[in-house]
Amino acid sequence: MIMEMLTFAKTLIKYMKADIIFKYFPDLTEEQKQHFIQLEALYADWNQKINVVSRKDIDEIYLRHVLHSTGIAKFQQFLPGTTVLDVGTGGGFPGIPLAILFPETQFTLVDAIGKKIKVVQHVVDGLGLTNVTAKHMRVEDLDAKFDFIVSRAVAAMPTFVRWIKGRIKKESLHERRNGILYLKGGDLSEELKDYKTTEIYNLSDHFSEDFFETKKVVYLPLKYKG
Numbered sequence: 001m002i003m004e005m006l007t008f009a010k011t012l013i014k015y016m017k018a019d020i021i022f023k024y025f026p027d028l029t030e031e032q033k034q035h036f037i038q039l040e041a042l043y044a045d046w047n048q049k050i051n052v053v054s055r056k057d058i059d060e061i062y063l064r065h066v067l068h069s070t071g072i073a074k075f076q077q078f079l080p081g082t083t084v085l086d087v088g089t090g091g092g093f094p095g096i097p098l099a100i101l102f103p104e105t106q107f108t109l110v111d112a113i114g115k116k117i118k119v120v121q122h123v124v125d126g127l128g129l130t131n132v133t134a135k136h137m138r139v140e141d142l143d144a145k146f147d148f149i150v151s152r153a154v155a156a157m158p159t160f161v162r163w164i165k166g167r168i169k170k171e172s173l174h175e176r177r178n179g180i181l182y183l184k185g186g187d188l189s190e191e192l193k194d195y196k197t198t199e200i201y202n203l204s205d206h207f208s209e210d211f212f213e214t215k216k217v218v219y220l221p222l223k224y225k226g
């Protein structure tokens with residue numbers, strides 16, 4: 001009886017931690033909810049073996065990593081059949097939470113560091129996600145095209161745009177033209193001064209936690225370059 005109560009309490013605690021995601025995404029399927037709930041244990045387990053995320057970050061994984069990643073979905077819903085590239089995904093952010101939200105979208109997650117991609121692959125396998133391909137490589141060496149390119153904390157926009165040149169598909173499936181959706185923070189006026197078509201969205205308009213006060217989604221539509 002005590003063991004059963006303990007198991008129940010553990011399940012409840014796990015559910016409560018992921019609750020911050022369910023609060024902002026109330027229409028998730030049971031499978032999506034289970035995927036989000038399982039994330040913390042999978043990261044904690046793999047992080048013990050291959051240290052890629054700090055202990056503090058694991059403790060706050062739902063706020064700082066998972067919810068932040070899903071912020072992109074507040075601005076762009078991906079249609080079935082969309083292809084999305086996550087550049088410099090690290091442990092899988094924003095790619096993995098987005099892949100849970102959009103199971104019919106194909107995600108390619110790349111990182112230049114092999115052990116980070118190892119963690120990503122283990123988490124993807126642990127969840128049984130079939131819409132994620134993880135690649136250990138520099139993005140400059142990738143030879144494929146995508147509808148959208150997402151990223152967080154990898155490079156300043158001029159460098160980033162240079163790296164992903166020619167990686168955007170010509171035809172747009174969505175109302176919004178194909179391009180970059182980048183999670184950034186703080187004052188971006190200097191970094192983005194040469195990108196006149198950029199649109200900036202405040203995540204604080206959607207998420208009430210202090211963490212999001214300065215957090216933004218930067219959208220940069222891109223022209224197709226054969």
Ligand SMILES: C[S@@+](CC[C@H](N)C(=O)[O-])C[C@H]1O[C@@H](n2cnc3c(N)ncnc32)[C@H](O)[C@@H]1O
Nearest residue numbers: 088089090093111112113137138139152153154
């Ligand atoms: C600060 S981490 C951010 C990781 C993740 N996006 C996040 O927000 O948690 C930056 C990551 O970008 C990767 N990276 C940097 N330059 C890259 C490149 N040219 N191609 C692929 N990955 C790159 C690094 O290996 C590192 O894992």
